[in-house]
Amino acid sequence: MRQLWETPGGVHPPENKVQSLKLGIGHLAIPEKLILPLIQHIGDAAKPCVAIGDVVLKGQKIASASGDLSAPVHAPTSGVISAIEDRPVAHPSGMSALCIEIISDSEERWIDLYGHTDYKQLSPQEVSHLIADAGVTGLGGAGFPSAAKLDNGRTKPVNTLIINATECEPYITADDILIRERAAEIIQGIGVISHVLDMPRRILIGIESNKPEAIDALREACKSTAIEVVVVPTKYPSGGEKQLVYILTGQEIPSGQLPSDIGMVCVNSGTAFAIKRAVIDGQPLISRIMTVTGDACGINRNYEVLIGTPVSHILEKNKFIRKNCSRLIMGGPMMGFSLSSSELPVVKTTTCILAPSHSEIPEEDPQQPCIRCGLCAEACPASLLPQQLYWYAQSEDHERLQAHNLFDCIECGACSYVCPSNIPLVQYYRSSKGNIINSRNAKISAAKARERFEFRQVRLNKAEQAREVKREARRVATEKAKTSSSSAADIINAANLRAKARQASPDQQKAKLERSLMAAKMRLDEAQERLAEANKSGSAEQQAQQHASVEGARQKVEQTKRRLEELIR
Ligand code: SF4
Ligand code: SF4
Incomplete structure (x- = not known):
């Protein structure tokens, strides 16, 4: 049996997973309209490649990637482009971003699909290009474009591929049900990823012990492969990338580095499924499995939902009773964020819509002063000092925040969960990270502006010097012409002088x-x-x-x- 390592900290919140696992994956009617934000991933926003009034087919690209770290967006159904404009999007900051709206024609007319069952005949670069072109991004976390992740892995030797099937956050069961029902396709996706990574030596699937049916399904699907299914103890947050790598291999990813820096690549199980669909079936990422749960919903279940579906459409089909709901959360109770409106659309990274009742997740009690109990430090899986980070975040001491490794915080919320003073610690960290990044960007822009100003000054000085040389040449020529009775030789000399001044x-x-x-x-x-x-x-x-x-x-x-x-x- 494989040796496992124990991560520091962690918590055991109530799991609340059974309620959404009573039924299999469901499907919803196509909504009247879909709203597709062009930034659903880490990196640059996609660029629209359609115009208002265009008729589009299901799976057609409607926005292209705008750089190496970007991802295209595809039409989740056939219909007409009805708007390209800024709309509020699902984000903790409540920001707006450019979105494309499609009015569905309910006909589900697909583009022609070209799958590659023979993908092994293609080069790793060609397969990676297919993944990028299908708009696949990480489905379990921040939405890192998958092809960029695999390409980055390819630049260094990769010896271990880790598939993250832990799904440690309470309430969320999207990966669990996907594995139960479609394990064979996930294994096919792992085959594609291995091909892109030039066949890593070890492939490990990490899955928490609270998913017995999914574990059985994976073991069955992995028979006659070299893939190892490793069951890890249930503890939140065992699914953090650094945490899972450590649990499975005992290797630590140094601060500020990536798994690829130590020869590993970590991919979520749902992403492996999306990669299978992209390469083998030729289908772009236009839908995902997500959990709809919470006591304010009459039905708790997982659905295959079209990206861009308004949350209100999903809730309506789940017998949602608004007055019973304390708040709407996108994601789970630990890492998710409250939605300002139920009209916001589902994006590629939406794992769950949680609609808890008032008794299930009550309104947050008011924040009290820190009593220095140290519970937050005990719970932190990244061995940080959350209380110190909180002080520095309050005083906006960016230097000390960075010196105390703020950017190693995985925003798991374990510290906030145990804090007896109800301090929303993770919100302070998120906001501080944003401020530090903004101030870094502002410094870069200021340095560029200064450089531009200095360059302009140098250019102006040089132009002035050149003009001065010409003026002097003209003055000398005129003097000579006056004093030497305009001899032909003098005239020629003056002309030569002028020509010389002109010719560099x-x-x-x-x-x-x-x-x-x-x-x-x-x-x-x-x-x-x-x-x-x-x-x-x-x-x-x-x-x-x-x-x-x-x-x-x-x-x-x-x-x-x-x-x-x-x-x-
Ligand atoms: S858990 Fe809360 S009260 Fe205790 S030290 Fe941390 S921040 Fe302070
Ligand atoms: S949110 Fe950050 S500081 Fe708090 S427990 Fe998680 S990793 Fe540690």
């Missing part, structure tokens, strides 16, 4: 081209910044304009580079 030496030409190159690169930087802004909040037309301007600036850089290379040759 090779060194001067090189310096001039280098300055032009630097200026062109800066204009490219500026254009890229404007494009990123437009992608975040601009209209489709503004995005197209900025895209063209980036292209123009890029061509200018290339042209100048070529001229410089020719001169040097």
